Amino acid sequence: MARSSKRVIITLDRDFAEFFFRTRNPRVGIIYLDLPNELRHIPEINQLLANFFVFHASSTDLERSLVILTETEVYIHQAWV
Numbered sequence: 001m002a003r004s005s006k007r008v009i010i011t012l013d014r015d016f017a018e019f020f021f022r023t024r025n026p027r028v029g030i031i032y033l034d035l036p037n038e039l040r041h042i043p044e045i046n047q048l049l050a051n052f053f054v055f056h057a058s059s060t061d062l063e064r065s066l067v068i069l070t071e072t073e074v075y076i077h078q079a080w081v
Contacts, residue, residue: 009030038073
């Protein structure tokens with residue numbers, strides 16, 4: 001559904017990140033929030049996402065990337081062509 005509506009999946013579920021690495025040509029972008037339980041609350045998540053979209057999103061092909069956000073780091077993995 002995300003692919004057909006040209007959206008990305010934002011998730012706290014590590015399985016989506018693992019899916020991205022297992023799939024040679026994933027056709028959906030994924031933003032995985034790799035956060036400890038104490039930061040898995042709406043205000044903290046919203047701030048983390050806001051920072052990503054302000055500082056990193058414009059230079060990232062979100063439709064073909066896995067973005068891993070931690071409390072201090074941003075990791076961007078591009079899909080294999």
